[in-house]
Amino acid sequence: MPGTVLLLAASPLGRGRLVDAAAVLPVLAAVAPTVLSGTDTANVVELADPVEPQGVLTRLRAAAAAPGPLTVYLTGQLHLDRRQRLPHLALARTTPATVRYTAVPWHWIREELRLRAPGQTALVVDLHADPEVWRHLHEHPLDCGRTTAVYGRIAPPHGRRGPAEPSYMKTVATLLRSGHRPALDDLHQQALARIPEETPANILLAPVTAAAPQPYPAIPHPAPGGGPGFGPAVGAQQTYGGPVGAGAGAGVSMGAGAGAGAGAGAVVAPDALLDIPRQPASPALEDPASEEPAPEDLAPEDPAADPHAAISTAVQAGRHEEADAIAARHQEAAADEHGPASEDALHWAEVRADLAMFAGDAARSCQGWMEIAGHRLAAGQEADAPAVEAAADRAHHQWGRIGEPARARELGPAxxxxxxxxxxxxxxxxxxxxxxxxxxxxx
Known part of the structure; x- marks a missing residue:
């Protein structure tokens, strides 16, 4: 199966540029696509100093929807928006005052990858932080989701005039130009060994335990689509708003010079997903191995039975009612134990809203996302909180896909x-x- 590679290099123009991100693209572009991907064939998409956050989101979503392995090589710089204090990837027009509107929220990146199967997605990063986000990251590690293996580094403000060099990513590219792609963990360690003077001050990112590759591709996310006439449709891509939910945090450790050894927890093994619904994170609808038993053979009370795997199996087979019934049981149990507005219960509500989308029931999906947004607002979450905004955005998307005018009119006022x-x-x-x-x- 062909792989997909996304090369993304972004940093502001002018004095706000912390790193010359685009300088790495010629070196990466000289690497054969199959080496970049680690597959027999590969498609490569390159984004150099993009301007529009929605354009980046569209390309990322297309890459995430592609079957087969996905590798994202990401070079850029991080800033906090002044309103919500959330990390953003700066783009060409980003300034400190316009981060919220001209940069890509990091949770967009995380959430676009959330439905991919474990072992299918790798994120290789060379990120540079301004002083504000650098302090923030020490208390709030960069969250990359449970199913994405992350390799790379986050560099602190360098304190010199002019932009820094993306030396980690350039080293990765140089190693790959040999025509051989080692295991990403080995590639990461080789790259760090070539820049020993930088790593002591960096935050180093690498998986603790990489998820084992799955024999089937992830379930592709169908095109949510905006409301009629609302934003241009781009292929099968969503054209309005951003993603939703909160993935499990990716642990990081400081470089050796900062007190801890290299290495970080950026992904967990598949068996760690068995805690759901205790975890509030949005699900990764995994593609189970072919030898797994059918969902009907798994007793609901069996703690070893991953409900997400059972749901995925049912969706793949077109048994959408069965998939929803599984999620509904877990939502009811979470609501009984923690309350209907708890993160556990909302987690399963999000699963059911996504399942309605997979089943082609846009009205039910729209209604589900509206209810999720309402619960979050009633619980005191701000209207511009990422999960609230994204639930409203997804409700809007699905409303635009309702094929029955009467049903759309019914849901429209809400x-x-x-x-x-x-x-x-x-x-x-x-x-x-x-x-x-x-x-x-x-x-």
């Missing part, structure tokens, strides 16, 4: 009310719902 409270990051969301409702009244 969506308009939600959009009045949660406008999201892109302008015109509420106006779009009102316009579409007006058009629906004329049908």
């Amino acid at each position: 969506l308009a009310e939600l959009r009045a409270r949660v406008p999201g990051r892109r302008r015109g969301a509420l106006a779009d719902v009102r316009r579409q409702l007006q058009e629906l009244q004329e049908i």
Whole structure:
């Protein structure tokens, strides 16, 4: 099966540039696609100093939806937005005052990869942090999700005039130009060994235990699609808003000079997923190995039975009602134990909203996402909290896919009310719902 490679190098133009990110692309581009991917054939997408966050999101989503292994080589710099204090990947037009609107929220990257199977996704990063986000990362490690293996480093502010060199990524590219791609853990260690003067001050990222490769590709995320006329449709990609949910944190350790040895926990083994629904993170609908028993053979009370694997098996086989029933049982149990607005219960509500989408029931998915947003707001979460914004965005997407005008008219007022409270990051969301409702009244 062919692999997919995304080469992304981004940093602001002008004095805000901390690292000359794009300088690494010529070296990476000289590496054969099959070596970059580690597969027999590969497709490569390159983004050099992109300008629009939505454009980056579209390319990332396309790469994440592709079957087979995915490797993302990411070079750039991190900043915090002033409002929510969340890490963002700066783009060409990003300034300290415009981070929220001109940079890519890191949780977008994490969430676009969340439905991919363990062992299918690797993120190789050379990131540079400004002083503010550097302090933030020591208390809030960069979250890369449970199913993505992360290799690389985060460099502190270098204190010199002019941008820093992306020396880690250049070293990785130089090693790959030999025509051989070793295991990523070995490649990571070889790269660090060639820049020993930098690593003591860096935050080093590497998996503690890499998830074993799965024999089947991840379930592709169907195109959510915006409301009619709301943003240009780009292939099978979502054109409005950002992703939702919160993945499990990726642990990191400081370089040796900062008090701890190299190495970090950026991914957990598949058996760690068995704790769900105790974990509040959004699920990775894994593709189980062919020798796994069918879902109906797994007793619900069996602690060794991963409900996400059973759900994935049912979805793959087209048994959507069975998949929803499994998730519904876990949602009910979580609601009984922790309350319907608990993260455990909302986790399973998100699963069910996604399952409705997989089943082609856009109305049920829309309603599910609206209820999730409502629960989060009622629990005191801010309207611009990432999970709240993204739930509203996904409700909006699914509403635009409802094929029955009567059902769309029925849900439209509730969506308009939600959009009045949660406008999201892109302008015109509420106006779009009102316009579409007006058009629906004329049908």
